[in-house]
Amino acid sequence: MTARMPIDLVNLSDGEFKEFVGKFDVFFCDCDGVLWSFRTPFPGGCESINALKTIGKRVYLVTNNSQTNREEMLQKCEKIGYKISIDDILTSTYVAAHYLKQTGFDKTLYVIGPEQLGKDLDEVGIKHIGIGPDVIEGGLYEHILKRYKLDEDVGAVMISFDRHFSYIKLCKAVNYLKNENIKYYATNADNCFDMPQFNFLLPEVGCFIKAIEAATKRTPEILSKPTTHICNVIAEDAPPFDPSRALVIGDTLSSDMAFGKNAGYATLFVETGVSKMEEIKEIVEKINTGDEDEELKKLVPDYCVSSLDEFYKKFSKIF
Known part of the structure; x- marks a missing residue:
């Protein structure tokens, strides 16, 4: 099996980009390194999430950061301008608690x-x-x-x-x-x-x-990314969805991209955080020269974009 580099959304035509967005009903977006860095919001992050919700997409903000809970995350998001509810937020502590509840x-x-x-x-x-x-x-x-x-x-x-x-x-x-x-x-x-x-x-x-x-x-x-316990927690209250129509947006290959692959979702890599494109190139080269490690293959994203600012610029031209 050969691997290929992710498709860069910037290189898509307007029609192709519209088709790309139309493929997905549910979006899982990482936070640190994608929407903000510590207390500094990234340009285009808030706009992208709000725009997706405006056209009827389900969007979840998913973080491995265990130093915050959903209430604190909601306060932070509201100050920045995100139009979300507490049900749109999944923290690692929330997922962990609900996992224990589910297991009795x-x-x-x-x-x-x-x-x-x-x-x-x-x-x-x-x-x-x-x-x-x-x-x-x-x-x-x-x-x-x-x-x-x-x-x-x-x-x-x-x-x-x-x-x-x-x-x-x-x-x-x-x-x-x-x-x-x-x-x-x-x-x-x-x-x-x-x-x-x-x-x-x-x-x-x-x-x-x-x-x-x-x-x-x-x-x-x-109990958090890259495992799929998050999916079971969502299933407690939210309506079911087709995994092939879900997209994970993240900056970390080992957690975000692997989570997407484990859950059967498509993946979009954003290069504003932990991992870099050079790492993806090295992984693709390893796979194409004979490395058959299945876990390694999960790290290769389907799509990429340099930042959500670039995503929003493309999005706002079309929708």
């Missing part, structure tokens, strides 16, 4: 994660412990002897972004996970969050996962 999880969840995840778990009635600061008081061994205790009702561990990540939290997660009957989940597995305005990389959930793996040899079930 009825024990206690040990969480390394943010307050936002706690709120989403509370909303679906999942009992949880662990959120908030947990630090060693005094010497390590004295703390373990006097204060360290595992909850016997814990049935799973969930890892997410946690600004209070600490050695004692690591100890608890590792010791819960010694028991193979304890399930292990992560809201997402992103290694870092890039803040180019500050020339700063923020270590993310993937770093916590690696620390736990080093001690336990266990890896979690990932």
Whole structure:
């Protein structure tokens, strides 16, 4: 099987672009690196989403960012000018909470994660412990002897972004996970969050996962992109749709593009974030020179555009 480079939307004629938009009823759009970078909106992002909704498309904003929940995302979007509702937003913490609800999880969840995840778990009635600061008081061994205790009702561990990540939290997660009957989940597995305005990389959930793996040899079930648990969560309330008429818009090959392929959706790569066209060229070359890795093939997008600003310029000429 040969691979080809994605079709650049800028090179489509007006008729071809109109046909492209008409192929899809449902759009899943990543946020960081596509619509904005940290707190800075990208030109054309808001306009593109609003324009798609204006012509009757279903649009979901889907983020792996576990530092925010749907309410906070909605506030941010409304300030920018997005014409969306809370039902159009899917965060990794929301998906994780609803996944546990769907599976009938009825024990206690040990969480390394943010307050936002706690709120989403509370909303679906999942009992949880662990959120908030947990630090060693005094010497390590004295703390373990006097204060360290595992909850016997814990049935799973969930890892997410946690600004209070600490050695004692690591100890608890590792010791819960010694028991193979304890399930292990992560809201997402992103290694870092890039803040180019500050020339700063923020270590993310993937770093916590690696620390736990080093001690336990266990890896979690990932509940956000690139897995398809999002699709099951949407199916709870939204009307069904044909997967062949859905498009994923994203900037990261390993999460956004792979998610699209796993779900049977078409994919549109936007080069304003994490991944670059050069990476796609290298992957295509590997495939065409004999690499048969099926996971590698999922990273090649169907379409590409340099930015949503370019997408909107094309869109606004036709619709």
